């Protein structure tokens with residue numbers, strides 16, 4: 868799964884695969900009980916505190932129109948963190964902080980992370 872990957876975003880210590888952004892997105896939607904065409908309500912990027920990083924810029928330029936989606940009256944939601952959490956890596960921090968990832972919460976309020984490769 869390393870064909871078609873762009874290295875424009877640097878950070879080649881990237882252990883964030885094998886899933887692409889789209890593959891991770893589909894799985895994140897499924898966990899939340901959402902799907903393409905039935906995503907719920909768009910959440911704008913202005914709600915994302917981490918915007919401004921390299922992969923954020925890549926995602927914005929390559930089809931990432933929204934920070935995520937939520938469903939009114941339900942717990943289901945999916946949010947995209949394109950740069951992970953670079954200020955909270957190593958040590959006691961969760962490994963998904965090193966990678967771009969989606970946060971997905973299902974109807975029971977259970978959250979899962981779906982990592983994806985930078986530059987996808």
Ligand SMILES: [Zn+2]
Pocket residue numbers: 948951952968970
């Ligand atoms: Zn996150």
